Amino acid sequence: MGVGSAEKTETGDSPFSFRLLGIGFWQAWWMLVLCTTIVVPPDLSFLGVRPSVWTLLFTSIGFAIAAIIAPRVGSFIERGRMFGVAALLCTVGTGVCLVMRALPGHDAFTGLLLAFLMIAAFGNALLLVMWGELWATLATDRVSQYLFSSYAFAFVLFFGVQLLPEIVTAAAVCLLPLASCAILYSSRDETRRAPSAAVFAVDRPLVVKAMGAVVVAGLAYGIAQSFYASMAAPHIAEGRPDLLVAGACFIALAAHIAFERSAAAPIAMFRPIVPALSIGLILFAVLPIAYGYFGNGLVIVGGYCLDILIMLVSADLAFRAKRPVALFFSCSILVLRLATIAGLAAVDLAAGVGLVSPDSQLHLLIALAVLVILVGTLVFSQSELQRFYQPQPAIRQNRDLEEHCAVMAERCGLTAREAEVLMLLASGRNVPYICKELCIAESTARHHVGAIYRKLGVYDRQGMIDVILQG
Template sequence: MDDVSLGRRLGLDNRASVLDFCVVLFGLALCRVWIILCLSAPFALAELESSDWLFLLPGGMTALVAALVATRAADRVAFDGGFKTAVGVLAALFSAVTPVVASLQHPWLLGLFMVLGGMASGCLQMLWGAAFARRSQLFCLYCYPATAVVTAVMVAVVLAGGELLVFCVFPLASFLLLLVASEGSGSGSEATKAEVPAEAADESALPLSTIVRLLISIGVFSFLCRFFDGLPAGDMVDPLAVIGGSSLFALVVTGVGFLGFVVVAGRTFNPLIGYRVALPLMAAGMTVIALFFAHHWYLSILLIGMGYELFDTLTWILLVVLAQNQRVRWAPLTVFGLGTAATMLGMGVGRLAGVAVSAGLASGAWELPSVGVACVMTLVITAFLVIPEGTFAQLAGIRIFDRGEQRPADEDAAAEVATVAGRHPLEAACMAVAEEYRLTPREGEVLFLLARGRTLAIVVRDLGIAKGTAQTHMENVYHKLGVHKQQELIDLVESYVEG
């Protein structure tokens, strides 16, 4: 994949689009840094053994309520604008009260401070998710893991130089960058909605049970990620403390590794591979807890952190896919509100459960090996019964082939797709795109007409098919290619011509 082709597929073919990529990258990174530092309890409540649940549970409940309200909103544009204003007020309020809370150190103020931060950060994550949904899926594949790397670096720098400024500046800075990203995102998914009617989108809607399974799995993985935070580490020193600690190192390794895999895989990227890696990593980390925690606790943090960050990256991408594919039934704010709620509620409950188990370990009522084994079994049950590979593949919009082989499901259909191509470079490019993205023969013909700038009426006339059928084929082409409007489709096909 050459630089020109990659740039075009990402939409980074001019300075404005490069700036947009950087704005989204650093804006979400600022939000994530803010959340991580809040979870590290910078203003710890002396009366409580753990206070980060005060941040997580209210944040998850606020995101859940906002997502449910968004589903009932009669005017989505008005709701989005009002919601964005409310989040800006919450972020500004959090930044304004930080110096007061830090100086007074009153328990009630600290508790309210954590609750306010959770509510504001949860809603801000929803808005950033909606911003990603207005961009291409390939944009997300590169931007989100890059955010993990930037987040880890920023947290390490902040921890070395003080945290108070972060709580005063980062929430507002992230929100302001969100406003810039919203202005520069173009028509995005709304353009797709205009070009591909609602009827076609509804036909490709996923079953509600499949989406619920994804949300349950997000909650379970988040629960397991925070469950072990309260375990006593003894006097052992983290050997990676010099570069920020095992948890931050896990962010960097996972982000860089994911980016490298996407670059190498190119157009044949298969998210199932990442899912197959995330599960063993987390299971290995829990096994270390069961067997070697007393001597290698940092290794368990590293492995669980890598596995969870990989899973988090994949689920963020799946939420983008859902927000684009389900935009008629659910708005992007609803999709990411439910995803954020599952994450924060899972982490909050996991943190409370971890505190209770830590007390049981200290009193002798629990044994660490049995706790580790129970968590491994929970992970295995979730992977096999809640979100097995078939469900994950359905969410990602891909197919599973025998022995992982990436080939069209129907060889005869592939041969028919090839007949769409001729000697003209544009036709050859359309054939390559059709084969790469596993389009059906009819979808390949529709792709060729769309790449030539033809409208729905022309597709109906030239192919001799009904209008509703043409609309369905157009929706499928847009969805499989991960583009939002016809110009993006043309740019994608042209990248194959030049590549």
């Protein structure tokens, strides 16, 4: 299906596309590499820094490369060979790491193992960038539902794969990125929205504030993960109970989003971040160390929600600015990854030279919780996020409102029913009135409102009016 096409009726919701959960295969692979010893030996260390830090660093380099070449390449997802490149790098890199991991005396091959880990990480970055390009152009109003459901699905895969026999687990880890690539390739015919027809203001100070908030959250996340690995993990017999907590929370979030069907997808993703990070850090600091996984589980929820928020917002901003999505997407994720790396590495290095004691670690966690709350309420709050989606105010042209709506409906590829709903919304009518006027169910009316907002690139009525008046 091309731009503006839709596999739906004029009076019903678009069908749920299970293909769009395919990013969950990528996320499950990422978690298995970072959070288990299946791919990387537990005793592996290079320059005093743990393998997870190197994996994040290599992936960050991949994002940097994608950002550099994006202006010349354009859209990665439109180049078929990129799917093969991403699948090959991820699968081969992971496979060789698994083989070397099983060899006796693998300590002698640390440099070589890290080299193939770098290859896998590069493929991982390319694959995620292409998923970001797909999210940027999807016309569906279910974006938040798909992303939360994908991450919930990833947790199911994460634990399910580890229950398999060892050789099957190894094969599954190699095949997960391949499956994600194949599903992404088949998803290119999902309903796409037309190129942005609106003019949006670029508020550079707002972008700086957003990046500052991302850095603080990334540092807090990285520091918490480093403390968990060094303080709590040794007191836990086996497994990752913190990820069980995080998985349960994501399943609950996915269920909530499925019932709520909010038209404001970025807001739905933003709301859990500050509470999850701050409460998680506090619980980690005050609970007995053996129960620290409850706090770290919430920290992971906050970190992953921040991940998907950045994915969506950066892709949306690039789409509206008519710039390469890979450029905006890669730069945004790169900032978060580098902040996380700084948090992880700083604690590792400080602990290695005896600068961080157990007591000071707990005090630092409390201080980080307070900092996250301050940043999320005073520096970059929900109202600042909404400003990202505020169009450039326009002076109404010499034409009536109905003509403005008709022009914008055609430019943005709205269906006939969506054009009717747009006109009623612009006239000040609410959802109950629209249901009565068009003889449709409330759920259907809300679906049309969400689809209109998505195609216009806004998430509230005021932004919609501003876009209409630009027509």
